[in-house]
Amino acid sequence: MGRHLGAALLLLSTLAALSFSAPSSAQAQPKEVRIGFQKGSAILVLARRQQVIENRLKPLGINVRWAEFQFGPPMLEAMGAGAIDLGSVGDTPPVFAQAGGSDLVYVAATPSAEHAVLVPKHSPIRTLADLKGKKLAFGKGSSAQNVALKALALAGLTFKDIEPVYLSPADATAAFNGGNIDAWVVWDPYYAIAQEHYGARVIADTSDKRLASASYYLAHRTFADRYPQVLAAIVDELSRLTEKAGRDRAGLASIAAEATGIDVGSWRTAFDRAGFTVGPVTPTHVLQQQQLADAFLSLAIIPKKIDVSEIVWHAPRGR
Numbered sequence: 041m042g043r044h045l046g047a048a049l050l051l052l053s054t055l056a057a058l059s060f061s062a063p064s065s066a067q068a069q070p071k072e073v074r075i076g077f078q079k080g081s082a083i084l085v086l087a088r089r090q091q092v093i094e095n096r097l098k099p100l101g102i103n104v105r106w107a108e109f110q111f112g113p114p115m116l117e118a119m120g121a122g123a124i125d126l127g128s129v130g131d132t133p134p135v136f137a138q139a140g141g142s143d144l145v146y147v148a149a150t151p152s153a154e155h156a157v158l159v160p161k162h163s164p165i166r167t168l169a170d171l172k173g174k175k176l177a178f179g180k181g182s183s184a185q186n187v188a189l190k191a192l193a194l195a196g197l198t199f200k201d202i203e204p205v206y207l208s209p210a211d212a213t214a215a216f217n218g219g220n221i222d223a224w225v226v227w228d229p230y231y232a233i234a235q236e237h238y239g240a241r242v243i244a245d246t247s248d249k250r251l252a253s254a255s256y257y258l259a260h261r262t263f264a265d266r267y268p269q270v271l272a273a274i275v276d277e278l279s280r281l282t283e284k285a286g287r288d289r290a291g292l293a294s295i296a297a298e299a300t301g302i303d304v305g306s307w308r309t310a311f312d313r314a315g316f317t318v319g320p321v322t323p324t325h326v327l328q329q330q331q332l333a334d335a336f337l338s339l340a341i342i343p344k345k346i347d348v349s350e351i352v353w354h355a356p357r358g359r
Contacts, residue, residue, distance in 0.1 A: 070267055072103045073274065076115040076127030079108070079300045080153055080229055082292060082311070083282050083318075084128055089299050096277045102270065110208050113181035116258065119144055125263040126274065130183025130227065131253040135333045138351060139342035143261040145353040148275050149325050150282065151315025152255040153228040155187045155246045160216065161239035165223060168195035168244055171202050174222035177215060180206035183253060184225040186332055189339075190251050191225070191244045199339065216240070228310035229302050236306050247313070253332075254325055257318070264353045272355040279318040286316025321352050 075093070077084035087093055094104045109115040112129030113136065119127060120142030130152055137144055157176075159165045165174065168191055178184035192198060205212075205221050209230045215221045217238055226234070234240035246252045257275065264271050285292045293307035329348040336342045 069100050069102055069270055070125075070263070071101075072105055073097065073126065073263075073270065074105045074107060074124040076107050076109050076118060076124040078111060078115070078128075079302065080111075080227060081128045082229075082296050082307070082314075083150075083278060083285060085296055085299050086285060086292060087278060087281055089295060090281075092277050092281055093274055096273055097270070100270070110210060111179050111182050113179065116142060116144065119258065119260050122260060122262075124260075126257065126259045126271070128255060128257050130186075130255050131329060131332060132183045132186045133181055134256060134258055134351075135329065135336060135346070135348075136181040136342060137258075138346045138348070139333070139336075139344055144258050145261050145264050145351045146256050146321045146325075146329075146348075147259050147264065147271065147353050148257040148278075148318050149254050149321045150257070150318045152183060152246065152253050153310065154231060154313045155184060155225060155227045155251070156231045156242045157188070157191050157244040158216070158224045158226065158231065158234050158240040159222065159243055160219070161241055163222065163241065165243065168192065169197070170243075171195070171223055172197055173202065175203045175205050175220075176223045176225065177205040177207045177212045177221040178225040179208055179212075180204075183227060183255070185341075186253060187246065187251055188225045189335065194244070194250065228314065229296075229300075229306050232306040232309040233302065236303070236309060253328065256321070256325075259353065261351070261353075268353075268356045271353075275318065275355065282316050282318045289314075320355075326352065 077088065088106050097104060107124055112133035115127045115129060116133045116137040118124050120137055134146065165171065176188060178188045207215055209226060212224050212226060216224050244251065259271055289311040290308065293304050293311055296307045297304035326348050333346050333348060337345055
Protein backbone atom coordinates (compact mmCIF):
# COMPACT_ATOMS: atom_id res chain seq x y z
CA MET A 41 0.00 0.00 0.00
CA GLY A 42 3.03 2.25 -0.11
CA ARG A 43 3.41 4.61 -2.95
CA HIS A 44 6.13 6.88 -4.21
CA LEU A 45 5.51 10.28 -2.69
CA GLY A 46 6.83 13.52 -4.09
CA ALA A 47 9.63 15.40 -2.42
CA ALA A 48 7.24 17.57 -0.47
CA LEU A 49 5.40 14.58 0.94
CA LEU A 50 8.63 12.85 1.80
CA LEU A 51 9.65 15.96 3.71
CA LEU A 52 6.35 15.99 5.56
CA SER A 53 6.75 12.31 6.43
CA THR A 54 10.27 12.93 7.71
CA LEU A 55 9.15 15.84 9.86
CA ALA A 56 6.32 13.72 11.22
CA ALA A 57 8.76 10.96 12.14
CA LEU A 58 11.02 13.43 13.91
CA SER A 59 8.04 14.83 15.76
CA PHE A 60 7.08 11.35 16.89
CA SER A 61 10.53 10.70 18.31
CA ALA A 62 10.34 13.72 20.59
CA PRO A 63 8.61 12.73 23.86
CA SER A 64 7.55 16.31 24.54
CA SER A 65 5.71 16.69 21.24
CA ALA A 66 1.93 16.88 21.53
CA GLN A 67 1.71 15.43 18.03
CA ALA A 68 3.95 12.45 18.80
CA GLN A 69 1.14 9.91 18.83
CA PRO A 70 -2.61 9.68 18.39
CA LYS A 71 -4.93 8.97 21.28
CA GLU A 72 -6.72 6.37 19.19
CA VAL A 73 -6.26 4.31 16.03
CA ARG A 74 -9.44 3.43 14.15
CA ILE A 75 -9.19 0.26 12.06
CA GLY A 76 -11.73 -0.94 9.51
CA PHE A 77 -12.11 -4.65 8.81
CA GLN A 78 -14.26 -7.11 6.89
CA LYS A 79 -15.25 -10.66 7.80
CA GLY A 80 -13.15 -11.77 4.87
CA SER A 81 -10.07 -10.00 6.25
CA ALA A 82 -9.05 -12.94 8.41
CA ILE A 83 -5.81 -11.42 9.67
CA LEU A 84 -7.55 -8.30 10.92
CA VAL A 85 -10.27 -10.47 12.45
CA LEU A 86 -7.54 -12.44 14.22
CA ALA A 87 -5.67 -9.29 15.24
CA ARG A 88 -8.84 -7.88 16.77
CA ARG A 89 -9.60 -11.08 18.62
CA GLN A 90 -6.08 -11.52 20.00
CA GLN A 91 -5.61 -7.78 20.59
CA VAL A 92 -2.11 -7.84 19.16
CA ILE A 93 -2.30 -4.24 17.97
CA GLU A 94 -3.77 -3.12 21.29
CA ASN A 95 -0.92 -4.83 23.12
CA ARG A 96 1.67 -3.18 20.85
CA LEU A 97 0.20 0.32 21.24
CA LYS A 98 -0.94 0.22 24.87
CA PRO A 99 2.49 1.20 26.28
CA LEU A 100 2.24 4.34 24.14
CA GLY A 101 -1.15 5.18 25.59
CA ILE A 102 -2.91 4.59 22.27
CA ASN A 103 -6.36 3.00 22.16
CA VAL A 104 -7.65 0.92 19.23
CA ARG A 105 -11.20 1.07 17.91
CA TRP A 106 -12.54 -1.36 15.31
CA ALA A 107 -15.27 -0.81 12.72
CA GLU A 108 -16.73 -3.62 10.59
CA PHE A 109 -17.64 -3.18 6.91
CA GLN A 110 -19.22 -5.68 4.55
CA PHE A 111 -16.75 -4.98 1.73
CA GLY A 112 -14.09 -2.58 0.53
CA PRO A 113 -15.80 0.42 -1.10
CA PRO A 114 -17.80 1.50 1.98
CA MET A 115 -14.65 1.12 4.08
CA LEU A 116 -12.64 3.45 1.88
CA GLU A 117 -15.52 5.91 1.77
CA ALA A 118 -15.32 6.01 5.56
CA MET A 119 -11.55 6.37 5.43
CA GLY A 120 -11.79 9.16 2.89
CA ALA A 121 -14.22 10.95 5.19
CA GLY A 122 -11.74 10.63 8.07
CA ALA A 123 -13.87 8.15 10.02
CA ILE A 124 -11.19 5.42 10.12
CA ASP A 125 -7.39 5.49 9.85
CA LEU A 126 -6.45 2.08 8.44
CA GLY A 127 -8.02 -0.86 6.64
CA SER A 128 -7.48 -3.72 4.21
CA VAL A 129 -9.18 -4.04 0.82
CA GLY A 130 -8.74 -5.62 -2.59
CA ASP A 131 -7.13 -4.00 -5.60
CA THR A 132 -10.11 -2.11 -7.01
CA PRO A 133 -11.50 0.05 -4.16
CA PRO A 134 -8.29 2.15 -3.94
CA VAL A 135 -8.57 3.01 -7.63
CA PHE A 136 -12.12 4.29 -7.19
CA ALA A 137 -11.14 6.11 -4.00
CA GLN A 138 -8.18 7.88 -5.61
CA ALA A 139 -10.25 8.82 -8.66
CA GLY A 140 -12.87 10.22 -6.30
CA GLY A 141 -10.35 12.43 -4.56
CA SER A 142 -9.94 10.54 -1.28
CA ASP A 143 -6.65 11.34 0.44
CA LEU A 144 -5.40 7.81 1.08
CA VAL A 145 -2.07 6.00 0.77
CA TYR A 146 -1.09 2.40 0.09
CA VAL A 147 0.79 1.08 3.11
CA ALA A 148 1.51 -2.61 2.44
CA ALA A 149 0.60 -5.41 0.06
CA THR A 150 -0.66 -8.92 0.72
CA PRO A 151 -1.92 -11.73 -1.52
CA SER A 152 -5.56 -11.31 -2.42
CA ALA A 153 -8.18 -13.75 -1.25
CA GLU A 154 -9.08 -16.16 -4.02
CA HIS A 155 -11.92 -15.03 -6.30
CA ALA A 156 -14.12 -17.02 -8.66
CA VAL A 157 -16.79 -16.64 -11.30
CA LEU A 158 -19.55 -18.88 -9.97
CA VAL A 159 -22.74 -20.28 -11.47
CA PRO A 160 -25.49 -22.41 -9.89
CA LYS A 161 -24.89 -26.16 -9.97
CA HIS A 162 -27.43 -26.86 -12.71
CA SER A 163 -26.76 -23.75 -14.78
CA PRO A 164 -26.33 -24.22 -18.54
CA ILE A 165 -23.40 -21.79 -18.40
CA ARG A 166 -20.19 -23.74 -18.93
CA THR A 167 -17.65 -21.21 -20.16
CA LEU A 168 -16.92 -17.52 -19.81
CA ALA A 169 -18.23 -17.00 -23.34
CA ASP A 170 -21.61 -18.28 -22.16
CA LEU A 171 -21.93 -15.20 -19.92
CA LYS A 172 -22.88 -13.08 -22.93
CA GLY A 173 -26.28 -11.52 -22.30
CA LYS A 174 -26.43 -12.90 -18.75
CA LYS A 175 -26.86 -11.24 -15.36
CA LEU A 176 -23.44 -11.16 -13.70
CA ALA A 177 -23.32 -9.96 -10.09
CA PHE A 178 -20.39 -8.36 -8.28
CA GLY A 179 -19.77 -5.58 -5.81
CA LYS A 180 -19.43 -2.25 -7.60
CA GLY A 181 -15.98 -0.84 -6.96
CA SER A 182 -14.84 -4.08 -5.33
CA SER A 183 -12.00 -6.37 -6.37
CA ALA A 184 -14.65 -8.65 -7.89
CA GLN A 185 -15.34 -5.98 -10.51
CA ASN A 186 -11.75 -6.20 -11.72
CA VAL A 187 -11.88 -10.01 -11.80
CA ALA A 188 -15.13 -9.78 -13.76
CA LEU A 189 -13.55 -7.37 -16.25
CA LYS A 190 -10.50 -9.57 -16.80
CA ALA A 191 -12.53 -12.80 -16.95
CA LEU A 192 -14.86 -11.38 -19.58
CA ALA A 193 -11.87 -10.16 -21.59
CA LEU A 194 -10.55 -13.73 -21.75
CA ALA A 195 -13.70 -14.59 -23.69
CA GLY A 196 -13.55 -11.46 -25.83
CA LEU A 197 -16.37 -9.82 -23.88
CA THR A 198 -16.80 -6.53 -22.03
CA PHE A 199 -19.32 -5.20 -19.52
CA LYS A 200 -21.41 -4.09 -22.52
CA ASP A 201 -21.94 -7.75 -23.40
CA ILE A 202 -23.46 -8.71 -20.05
CA GLU A 203 -25.98 -7.27 -17.62
CA PRO A 204 -23.99 -6.11 -14.57
CA VAL A 205 -25.83 -6.48 -11.28
CA TYR A 206 -24.16 -4.54 -8.47
CA LEU A 207 -24.68 -6.37 -5.18
CA SER A 208 -22.94 -6.68 -1.82
CA PRO A 209 -21.88 -10.21 -0.82
CA ALA A 210 -24.93 -10.65 1.42
CA ASP A 211 -27.38 -9.48 -1.22
CA ALA A 212 -25.63 -11.46 -3.95
CA THR A 213 -25.87 -14.62 -1.85
CA ALA A 214 -29.64 -14.26 -1.66
CA ALA A 215 -29.91 -13.42 -5.36
CA PHE A 216 -27.70 -16.37 -6.32
CA ASN A 217 -29.69 -18.85 -4.27
CA GLY A 218 -32.98 -17.35 -5.45
CA GLY A 219 -32.12 -17.71 -9.11
CA ASN A 220 -32.23 -13.95 -9.69
CA ILE A 221 -28.74 -13.76 -11.20
CA ASP A 222 -26.99 -16.05 -13.65
CA ALA A 223 -23.45 -15.79 -12.30
CA TRP A 224 -21.56 -14.21 -9.44
CA VAL A 225 -17.99 -12.99 -8.97
CA VAL A 226 -16.90 -13.01 -5.35
CA TRP A 227 -13.96 -13.65 -3.05
CA ASP A 228 -13.26 -15.99 -0.14
CA PRO A 229 -14.77 -16.83 2.26
CA TYR A 230 -18.00 -16.16 0.30
CA TYR A 231 -16.58 -18.13 -2.63
CA ALA A 232 -15.93 -21.09 -0.32
CA ILE A 233 -19.38 -20.77 1.29
CA ALA A 234 -21.03 -20.89 -2.14
CA GLN A 235 -19.08 -24.04 -2.98
CA GLU A 236 -19.55 -25.77 0.36
CA HIS A 237 -23.21 -24.96 0.97
CA TYR A 238 -24.85 -24.07 -2.34
CA GLY A 239 -23.07 -26.36 -4.77
CA ALA A 240 -21.79 -23.45 -6.82
CA ARG A 241 -19.80 -24.39 -9.88
CA VAL A 242 -16.61 -22.54 -10.85
CA ILE A 243 -16.13 -21.44 -14.45
CA ALA A 244 -13.01 -19.35 -13.74
CA ASP A 245 -10.97 -18.40 -10.69
CA THR A 246 -7.87 -16.53 -9.69
CA SER A 247 -5.70 -19.62 -9.70
CA ASP A 248 -5.46 -18.49 -13.33
CA LYS A 249 -2.66 -15.94 -13.02
CA ARG A 250 -4.28 -13.81 -15.72
CA LEU A 251 -7.02 -13.05 -13.20
CA ALA A 252 -4.89 -12.81 -10.05
CA SER A 253 -4.26 -9.60 -8.13
CA ALA A 254 -3.20 -8.35 -4.70
CA SER A 255 -4.86 -6.84 -1.67
CA TYR A 256 -3.62 -3.79 0.18
CA TYR A 257 -3.53 -2.13 3.55
CA LEU A 258 -4.38 1.55 3.16
CA ALA A 259 -4.31 4.48 5.54
CA HIS A 260 -5.58 8.01 5.51
CA ARG A 261 -2.71 10.20 4.36
CA THR A 262 -2.99 12.57 7.33
CA PHE A 263 -2.60 9.67 9.76
CA ALA A 264 0.33 8.22 7.80
CA ASP A 265 2.12 11.56 7.64
CA ARG A 266 1.57 12.50 11.28
CA TYR A 267 2.22 9.11 12.87
CA PRO A 268 4.60 7.13 10.64
CA GLN A 269 6.17 5.23 13.54
CA VAL A 270 2.78 4.15 14.85
CA LEU A 271 1.70 3.03 11.39
CA ALA A 272 4.96 1.14 10.90
CA ALA A 273 4.46 -0.62 14.24
CA ILE A 274 0.96 -1.71 13.23
CA VAL A 275 2.19 -3.06 9.88
CA ASP A 276 5.01 -4.89 11.66
CA GLU A 277 2.52 -6.50 14.03
CA LEU A 278 0.24 -7.53 11.16
CA SER A 279 3.20 -8.99 9.28
CA ARG A 280 4.23 -11.09 12.29
CA LEU A 281 0.67 -12.26 12.84
CA THR A 282 0.22 -13.15 9.17
CA GLU A 283 3.37 -15.26 9.10
CA LYS A 284 2.31 -17.04 12.28
CA ALA A 285 -1.22 -17.66 11.00
CA GLY A 286 0.10 -19.14 7.77
CA ARG A 287 1.86 -21.84 9.79
CA ASP A 288 -1.40 -22.89 11.49
CA ARG A 289 -4.20 -22.55 8.97
CA ALA A 290 -6.44 -25.05 10.73
CA GLY A 291 -6.12 -23.10 13.96
CA LEU A 292 -6.82 -19.84 12.13
CA ALA A 293 -9.93 -21.39 10.57
CA SER A 294 -11.28 -22.31 14.00
CA ILE A 295 -10.65 -18.82 15.37
CA ALA A 296 -12.11 -17.13 12.28
CA ALA A 297 -15.21 -19.33 12.46
CA GLU A 298 -15.82 -18.45 16.09
CA ALA A 299 -15.21 -14.75 15.49
CA THR A 300 -17.32 -14.38 12.33
CA GLY A 301 -20.03 -17.03 12.51
CA ILE A 302 -18.90 -18.44 9.16
CA ASP A 303 -18.48 -22.22 9.37
CA VAL A 304 -15.02 -23.64 9.92
CA GLY A 305 -15.20 -25.82 6.79
CA SER A 306 -15.58 -22.79 4.53
CA TRP A 307 -12.70 -21.05 6.27
CA ARG A 308 -10.49 -24.14 5.87
CA THR A 309 -11.25 -24.22 2.16
CA ALA A 310 -10.46 -20.52 1.88
CA PHE A 311 -7.21 -20.72 3.83
CA ASP A 312 -5.98 -23.80 1.97
CA ARG A 313 -5.76 -21.67 -1.17
CA ALA A 314 -4.68 -18.39 0.45
CA GLY A 315 -1.30 -16.70 0.66
CA PHE A 316 0.06 -15.43 3.99
CA THR A 317 2.56 -12.61 3.58
CA VAL A 318 2.63 -8.86 4.18
CA GLY A 319 5.23 -6.76 2.41
CA PRO A 320 5.92 -3.39 0.84
CA VAL A 321 4.14 -2.17 -2.25
CA THR A 322 6.57 -2.91 -5.08
CA PRO A 323 6.92 -1.34 -8.53
CA THR A 324 5.10 -4.41 -9.85
CA HIS A 325 2.13 -3.69 -7.60
CA VAL A 326 2.12 -0.06 -8.71
CA LEU A 327 2.21 -1.12 -12.37
CA GLN A 328 -0.67 -3.56 -11.85
CA GLN A 329 -2.75 -0.92 -10.11
CA GLN A 330 -1.96 1.64 -12.80
CA GLN A 331 -2.98 -0.81 -15.52
CA LEU A 332 -6.24 -1.42 -13.67
CA ALA A 333 -6.89 2.30 -13.34
CA ASP A 334 -6.11 2.91 -17.01
CA ALA A 335 -8.44 0.09 -18.06
CA PHE A 336 -11.25 1.49 -15.95
CA LEU A 337 -10.65 4.96 -17.38
CA SER A 338 -10.84 3.64 -20.94
CA LEU A 339 -14.24 2.15 -20.11
CA ALA A 340 -15.39 5.36 -18.38
CA ILE A 341 -15.74 3.43 -15.11
CA ILE A 342 -13.69 6.07 -13.28
CA PRO A 343 -14.00 9.79 -14.10
CA LYS A 344 -10.37 10.82 -14.52
CA LYS A 345 -6.82 9.58 -14.99
CA ILE A 346 -4.90 8.87 -11.79
CA ASP A 347 -1.24 8.27 -10.99
CA VAL A 348 -1.04 5.38 -8.56
CA SER A 349 2.62 6.09 -7.75
CA GLU A 350 1.62 9.37 -6.08
CA ILE A 351 -0.06 7.66 -3.13
CA VAL A 352 2.45 5.06 -1.97
CA TRP A 353 3.62 5.42 1.63
CA HIS A 354 7.08 4.37 2.79
CA ALA A 355 7.87 3.20 6.31
CA PRO A 356 10.37 5.31 8.29
CA ARG A 357 13.99 4.31 7.79
CA GLY A 358 16.03 2.75 10.53
CA ARG A 359 13.40 0.31 11.75
